[in-house]
Amino acid sequence: MLSPTIWIVVWFMFASTLAVQSLAQTNTEESVVVFRISGQQSIRGGKFGSLAEFQHRLASAAKRCGIPIANEDRFADGTLGPQTFAVILKVAACPDFANSLATDDPARNGAVSSGLWRVVAPDLAIPDGHDRSHTMTLSYESTDYTDIEFNVGTTDPGILTWGPLGATAGQAQQVQAILLLVDQQSPQLIDQSFASEAHAIRLFANTHRTSSLEAQVSAVNASASRAAAWRHGFAALGAVKEVRDDYDIVMGDAGTAGIFEGVADFYCSYWANGWRPTEIDYAFFFDRAVQMDVRQAKTTKAVTAVRNVENRLQRSLSTAERRRAISANFTASPRWAEDRLARDVAYYIDAIPAASLTNRSLSSLRDDSLAMGPPVDDEAARWEARSGKRASDFGLSDERLSPAPPLMAKVRANCNAP
Template sequence: MKARKWALGLLAATMACGSSPGLADIVYRFGQAPLFDGRYGPVAVVQTRINEELAGCGKPATITVDGVFGPGTRNALRALATCPGYVPKLANDADARAGSLTTTYWDALIGGERPSVDQRARTLMLTYENTDYTRMEWNFCQSSPLYNPSAGRNVCFSNDPRSYLTWGPNGATGGGGREVQLVLAMVDRTSPMLIDQAFGIEASAIRRTFQLRDRDAQRSLETYLCGVWADASRREAWRQGFNALGRAPDVRAAYDNLYRSSSLDGGKIATFIQAYSDNGLTPTEADYGFFKDRSAHTSPSLGPIRTAISQALAADRSAPRWRIRQAIALNVRPGSQRADRLGRDVAFYIDGAGDRLSQEELSAWQQRGRLRASDAGLADTRPFTDFSAGPALETGIAQPENLTDAERRACPQAVLDTRRPEGRP
């Protein structure tokens, strides 16, 4: 899909602003809740540089490089702002001296290209998802108490019985969606040594998953991964393998490219953009952050979104942009996790709404972490048209393989017979 240039509504996008002009210079800030950008994002780069510069100024390096922009990073930026090399550069930037990472502070501290709108939108999404490229989780047998036949605990229950493992910031699954296999196969085609180095003797087992079908009569992929999980040493070897693999820049790039595909989040974002375009609107930065977070968490349909926008505009043709996002949030809601989704949505329009939120909206936002789009410098004062979805994915398996008898035996029957524990709804 080629990048769209939405001329219609550009003036409205500029005028319908919900963020104050004073926030336009923010890159990242600690507001009411920390931001999490992962071990390899812009925040971690900033933290590394802060420590270096503090040491050069004769002050202690005070922060851990963990990608969390919280009070520690804010306070370190405040301290650095008093160093002789920074005082004149930040003299006219009160936000920077108070510990926000502004564009002025970024230029003085890092220089070069600033974090993009997509990167900053991703920071908000990552904060909610609270995971990273180096983190993999198995999804078999999450019962409490945990399944352990040797201790007489024979009940196995999996919260998502079609997602056998999840990995990375977008929650790639090794189940029916095959996102994990698609990323790994992409890496294996270009840099096979990365899988060999990360997984060692388990590398061939990783590659075997590329050829196993899911939801076939033999439950091939589920059974195979269950067999790996059932062996505690192999289970941990895979976890450590993903940890090592996620440190490689090529792997992170492949992961991001996969989710930019029109078959995955890229196509979902394009759905929101199309709904805006159909109503004569151009997305703003805050809109894009909303699209990206929604696309990581839900599967949007064009019709309901387009209708919610048109109804909001019918009620007020000059509705500020935050009202448009609010209309989507309140009228296009998932069937489950409704309060959780609403709390995330409010983060993208609370800057404009102020005290005009309902009690339901305010409560959901407070429960979900009190983030704001402006914490990552996303504003309605600037349009955002620089988006193109990646090509569609080929998800078929050209030559599917069958399980061996040993592989079938490795999976305990109780895992395949997963059921809810007594008394669990």
């Protein structure tokens, strides 16, 4: 039988342990959803991005817990799907990691949470709102640095598109700009990647006339062996970090792609009306700028249409309602209008129930005197068929404001936040 003194010591040690555990839980930083996988959907972050790195760390955590992963060599591909969901559930329940997660941590339901990320990949930065917005767009585009598409013979004026942000050979001629930058900095990469097609690639990179570009790409696409050589060559280039950096220089927020300028134009129009963009607003702006021709005149017209709706209803629209009104008044070209609407819904479905997304309510938002592009209907059905994704699946919220793109002060100096 233990003496009273020993009982006191045992009780004190037990109480101290509980206090330490309680203190640890109290000091635990709030864990929020970073990415959430719904059903059989997938979230694509690219095989060279932070999601692939997170999956590597997750696989190591699973191994530590004795959790087997089928086809482990292909697990860390940058795509979050049902398999990643299943592994997260098991790792979150593993004692080695479960004790470091709050009882209500979203990872316990299979989400990639900030809490799980900090435990599994403490040396890897958690994607911020801009990063997750870009991942949302990449999940729609479904292309990586190693991918190209031949567009000749279609209604797509891009002629040839490359990579996660859809660099085009037509229109802005971004593909040529990237290739020229690569050839300037590392000319051996063009020769190593394209072999006998290296001369044709250099000719292509220095061509700017649309008819000549179409002729060159058509000739390549008409030859199975040449088309394969180009696909292999671009895949080889995209696998090189220096090339990906060059791609980002051209397509990034300081480049000439026009994507981030389009986002900045949306910010200018919002700020002019006293509105401060949220995380979901930024994601909405970015996704549109990747797929569409976004310019200040167009964003101003779209926002004016929103203001007219508010005047007619005699109330302010919510952030989600604004995005829906913009979608109704600023549609894409006829070829992409239906797809654009299907993508737009993902940015307001969290706040506007699907049952409310009727054709009548959508058309009531359209101002024919300001509308750009054709009207489109059946938004909820198109969204469900296209993806069923939600901004909240990417951890995005209207409760948090989004910082402006880094280029704002440089290229939009006359635009000031309210």
